[in-house]
Amino acid sequence: MSELRFEEVSVRYGTRRRGHTVVDGVNLTVASGTVVGLVGESGSGKSTLARAAVGLIPLSGGQILLDGRPLPKRTPLQMVFQDPYSSLDPRMTVGASIAEALPRGAFARNAIAAEVTRLLELVDLAADRAGLYPAALSGGQRQRVALARALAGRPAVLIADEITSALDVSIQGTVLNLVRQVQARMRLTMLFISHDLAVVRYVSDTVAVMQGGHIVECGPADDILSNPQHPYTRQLLAAARSGQR
Amino acid sequence: MHRFAIRRAGRLLVSLWVVITAAFGMIHLIPGDPVRAALGPTAPAELVQARRAALGLDDPLWLQYLNYLHHLVTGEFGSSTLSGLPVAQVISDRLPATIELALASFVLAILISVPLGLAMAVATRNGRRRPAELAFTSASAVLAALPEFLVAVGLVYVFSVTLGWAPVAGRSGPDSYVLPVIALAIGPAAVLARIVRVETLAVLQADYIRTARAKRLPSRLIYLRHALPNALTATITLGGLILGGLIAGTVLVENVFAWPGLGSTIVSSILAKDYPVVQGIVLIYGIGVLLINLVVDIALALLDPRSTIRKS
Numbered sequence: 291m292s293e294l295r296f297e298e299v300s301v302r303y304g305t306r307r308r309g310h311t312v313v314d315g316v317n318l319t320v321a322s323g324t325v326v327g328l329v330g331e332s333g334s335g336k337s338t339l340a341r342a343a344v345g346l347i348p349l350s351g352g353q354i355l356l357d358g359r360p361l362p363k364r365t366p367l368q369m370v371f372q373d374p375y376s377s378l379d380p381r382m383t384v385g386a387s388i389a390e391a392l393p394r395g396a397f398a399r400n401a402i403a404a405e406v407t408r409l410l411e412l413v414d415l416a417a418d419r420a421g422l423y424p425a426a427l428s429g430g431q432r433q434r435v436a437l438a439r440a441l442a443g444r445p446a447v448l449i450a451d452e453i454t455s456a457l458d459v460s461i462q463g464t465v466l467n468l469v470r471q472v473q474a475r476m477r478l479t480m481l482f483i484s485h486d487l488a489v490v491r492y493v494s495d496t497v498a499v500m501q502g503g504h505i506v507e508c509g510p511a512d513d514i515l516s517n518p519q520h521p522y523t524r525q526l527l528a529a530a531r532s533g534q535r
Numbered sequence: 536m537h538r539f540a541i542r543r544a545g546r547l548l549v550s551l552w553v554v555i556t557a558a559f560g561m562i563h564l565i566p567g568d569p570v571r572a573a574l575g576p577t578a579p580a581e582l583v584q585a586r587r588a589a590l591g592l593d594d595p596l597w598l599q600y601l602n603y604l605h606h607l608v609t610g611e612f613g614s615s616t617l618s619g620l621p622v623a624q625v626i627s628d629r630l631p632a633t634i635e636l637a638l639a640s641f642v643l644a645i646l647i648s649v650p651l652g653l654a655m656a657v658a659t660r661n662g663r664r665r666p667a668e669l670a671f672t673s674a675s676a677v678l679a680a681l682p683e684f685l686v687a688v689g690l691v692y693v694f695s696v697t698l699g700w701a702p703v704a705g706r707s708g709p710d711s712y713v714l715p716v717i718a719l720a721i722g723p724a725a726v727l728a729r730i731v732r733v734e735t736l737a738v739l740q741a742d743y744i745r746t747a748r749a750k751r752l753p754s755r756l757i758y759l760r761h762a763l764p765n766a767l768t769a770t771i772t773l774g775g776l777i778l779g780g781l782i783a784g785t786v787l788v789e790n791v792f793a794w795p796g797l798g799s800t801i802v803s804s805i806l807a808k809d810y811p812v813v814q815g816i817v818l819i820y821g822i823g824v825l826l827i828n829l830v831v832d833i834a835l836a837l838l839d840p841r842s843t844i845r846k847s
Binding site: 344346364365368369371373376377378379380381382390391436439440443 | 747749751
C-alpha cells in the first residue's frame with residue numbers, strides 16, 4: 291500500500307477571468323494502510339479534490355504525490371462514486387464490468403472468471419451475480435459491485451466519494467461494515483469522503499474537515515470528535531448529534 | 536421473449552388489417568371512373584358498363600370489400616385495368632428495384648451518420664470546438680430539410696449533366712445506383728447524425744462513462760464499448776422510422792431517375808386510374824413499413840437489456 295499526499299493543491303473551474311476556485315491550497319496526507327475521512331458540506335470541495343486525485347479534473351496549482359513521487363499518468367488510484375444507480379454501464383453485466391477493470395494482461399483469459407468470483411465474494415456477493423445486469427440489483431448490491439470494480443484495478447489508494455449517501459439508511463450500515471472489513475483485510479489506503487460526520491467517524495483513523503475549499507481542521511478521529519477546535523467542526527458535530535437524536 | 540414475439544405478431548395482424556382496409560377505402564373515395572379512364576373518353580357506354588360489371592365495380596361497397604379480402608387471402612391481387620397483367624406480376628417485377636434502392640440508401644445513411652455523429656459528439660463534448668459544432672448543426676439542418684427530389688435534381692444537374700460522371704436516369708449498372716442512393720440517403724443521414732451526436736453527448740455525461748474513465752480504459756474502448764451502445768437505442772428506433780420514411784422517399788426519387796421500381800409505377804398508375812395496381816402497391820408499402828417497425832421492435836428487445844418493449 292502507498293501513501294497519498296496532497297501538497298498545496300488548488301482546483302479552479304471556469305476561465306481565467308471568470309472562474310471559481312473550488313479547492314484552495316489543500317495539504318493532506320493519507321498515510322499508508324489508513325483511512326482518512328474527509329468531511330464538509332456540499333460545495334466544500336471534497337469531491338473535486340477526489341476527482342483531481344484520480345485525474346478526472348486538472349489541477350490549477352500544487353501537486354499530488356504517491357509515495358513521494360508525482361502521480362503517474364495512468365494513476366494507480368481507484369474511486370467508488372456516489373450514485374450506484376448510474377455509475378455502472380446498464381448494458382454490461384456485473385461480471386463484464388468488473389473484468390474490464392482488471393489490469394490488462396494480468397490475468398489469463400480462463401483466470402478472469404475466477405478473479406471476478408473472488409472479488410464478488412470479497413464484497414459479500416454470490417458468484418452467480420456476475421451474469422446479471424445492474425438493473426437486476428438493489429442499490430446496496432450495486433455499490434458492492436462498484437467497490438469490487440474499484441478493487442479489481444489493484445489500486446494503491448482507494449477513494450470512496452459519498453458512497454453511502456444515495457443508499458437507504460438500513461443499507462448504509464451494511465455497506466460501511468463491508469468497507470471497514472475490506473479495508474482492514476487488505477490494509478487499503480483510503481480517502482473516505484462524506485458530508486456525514488457520523489459515517490466518517492465509523493470508518494476513519496484520521497478526520498479532515500473541509501470548508502470553502504480549505505482544510506480547516508485535521509487530526510486523529512477521536513481527538514477531532516471529542517475535542518473539536520474549529521467552530522465549523524463543532525457545528526458539524528452538533529448537527530451530527532442532533533441527527534442521531 | 537416468445538410471448539413478446541407472439542404479442543407483437545398479433546399487433547402486426549391488426550395493423551395489417553387497418554392497412555388493407557385503408558388501401559381499399561382510399562381507392563373508392565377518389566372520384567372518377569377507372570374503367571372510363573382505362574378505356575378512354577370515346578369508348579361506347581355499353582362497353583364501359585360491361586367492363587364495370589366484369590370487374591365487380593357495380594356491386595355494393597361491402598360486397599366489393601369482402602371480395603377484395605377474399606382475393607387477398609387467396610393471393611389474388613387482380614389485374615391491371617390498363618395492361619391486363621396480373622398485379623402480383625407487376626409488383627414482383629418492380630419490387631426488387633425499390634428494395635435495392637431503399638436498403639442501399641439505408642445502409643449508406645447508417646454508415647455515414649453513426650461514425651459522424653459519434654465523432655462530432657466526442658469532438659464537441661463539454662462545449663469544445665464551438666465553430667465545428669455550429670458548422671455541423673447548420674449543415675446537417677440544411678441537408679435534412681432539403682426535399683429528396685430537389686437533392687435528386689441537383690445531383691443530376693451537377694454530376695450527370697455538367698460533369699457527366701453518372702448516368703442521368705435508369706437502372707443499368709453499378710454507377711446508375713450512385714446518384715439515386717445518395718439523393719435518398721443524404722437527408723436521413725443528416726437527421727440520424729444529429730440524433731447520434733445528441734444521444735452520445737448525453738451518454739458521455741453519464742456516471743458510468745466516468746467509471747469507465749476511472750477504470751483507465753483507452754478512449755477507443757470508452758467510446759465504442761460504453762458510449763456507442765448506450766447511445767444507439769434512440770438511434771435504432773428513429774432509424775426504423777427513417778427507413779419507413781425512405782419508402783416514401785423512393786416514390787419521388789424513382790420518378791426523378793426513371794427508376795423502374797414501385798414508386799414510378801404507382802405514380803403512373805394513379806394518373807391512369809389503374810386501381811388494382813395502386814391498391815396492390817399501397818398494400819406492399821404498408822406491409823413494408825409494418826415489417827420495418829416489427830424488426831426495429833425485435834432488435835430493441837434483443838439489443839437493449841433494459842428495454843421495456845418486451846413488457847408492453
